[in-house]
Amino acid sequence: MTEAKWEESVILVDADFLDNVAFDLIVNFERMINRRIPAADLCHWLDCIALDGGLRPGGNALQAVFLHGRNRKAFKNFAPADFADELNGKAFKDNIGEFALLSFPVEEVVSLADFFEQSLENILASAEVKRVMVVADLDKYGDRVKRLAAQAEGKDITLFAMQPITGRGFSQEILGYSLMSALGIRGDEIQ
16 A cells, blocks of 8 residues: 555545444344345445545545455445455545545455554555545554554544544544444434
8 A cells, every 4th residue: 555646535444344333233223213224325425424524525536445354355234345346446426526445455464453554554644645534443453543643743534433532633423323324224213
């Protein structure tokens, strides 16, 4: 990832973590609202993340980077799902802007936590990047992510988590809201 050309806005995602959270929400909400919940709309979810990360509709250029375990070939709870065939090197454009999608498997020589940290460090070091939205397993390696956010200068960083987190150098948003929207769960269904 060291030779990548970064856009002004980057969404960095631990895809394995995100897929697990989506699965948990699907299981819990199917019981709660008594209906089947289809796979989450990945493009809709990225729109929600971009908006929660502070972007507004317009001609934005964004990159969404999905890091995943090398044995995982696709999301189980999102569509589109296949990392190599449907996501990596693909793009879509909507009212938020143009999203360029990249996916990288984590090889055996490094842990997902280390690879995520190195990727985030590389993104934050780029002069082109102004806004970074981070979806990471903060329970497993959140201290490393928060340390990098605290050290970053001149970057607008948003961390997405399932519960409030403490730290400095970043704002935070609840990940569940964007996932519920992408899963098609309406507020009036859970009252």
